[in-house]
Amino acid sequence: MFRIGELAKECEVKADTLRFYEKHGLLSPSMRSESGYRLYTEQDAERLRFILRAKAVGFTLSEITELLSIDLDKSNWACADVKGMVDIKLANVEEKIAELNHFRVSLQRLSDACCGGPESAEHCSILEALESNVEVKCENHSHDHGETEYKTSCKLKG
Amino acid sequence: MFRIGELAKECEVKADTLRFYEKHGLLSPSMRSESGYRLYTEQDAERLRFILRAKAVGFTLSEITELLSIDLDKSNWACADVKGMVDIKLANVEEKIAELNHFRVSLQRLSDACCGGPESAEHCSILEALESNVEVKCENHSHDHGETEYKTSCKLKG
């Protein structure tokens, strides 16, 4: 039997989080003490660990609710159902990764185009790219700061 | 001169979004009509496009606020400052990608371990993995549903 703070510490979450999970139907303590304190059994702790493992794998709390209901009623579900959920999630994650990769490439291109030197940003390729719609070209690794500045301070100058 | 709806349509955002940007100091129309309608100049439209481009690259609105203030005052900033922002963002994005890749691998492993067949999930490897802390092994592509079921319905059975 754990009190809320004990289980929280054991599983490295806040007591607030456990109350939140209870309010949202993910995990209720099996008992209460006479004075009303939540008392969690080892089974409750197992269920919490299930939740946390699913969360670590990227499921949202409402998806976890669904997984829990399947887990408690396995015989009425098929492997196909469970695998389906995982595969949908996998597709979501892959989509998100693709989107972020798009950001990454764009940012890398911007970064590569800027000398990063200490001189004025008046001709900074990054700002220019954001001002106009021009895609930064890959080769443009040292941009022009004008005759003098360019020669003296652009770090990446060929 | 565009009215709010016109600029919104032109840039494929909602009028609400433009009011939101105004409230948050990203973009104010240069004028108002006699009756109080917002009137955006071409310069305002340019600024909006700057915002949208930066957003497309993954900057948050508060980062964009910062970029805009740099852009309006370029001479007081160095390339290093601008590139620094981009590089920080790039690092964030890369971190996020790494995190999602972690999810992806875990999910893929779960998915691979489940036969996805129509029989009861009572011995589903996915649920078992979530119940216990055991990492699913890579080779475990067809799990056991018990003598009979396994033979009749597991799709991936070797």
Added chain:
DNA sequence: CTTGACCTTAGATTTAACTCTAAGGTTTAT
């Protein structure tokens, strides 16, 4: 017997970026 750590509740706040509502004023077309 009192201090401090812990527990209870309901409800408010946080973050980001919108999105919507209500109640009304303006423009344009028919």
Added chain:
DNA sequence: ATAAACCTTAGAGTTAAATCTAAGGTCAAG
């Protein structure tokens, strides 16, 4: 002149997953 389409404002609602606050009850130690 009247309807449709547009505009104004202030402020509330949305989403997810907590996190925090206030006001108070409980428990073990010294």
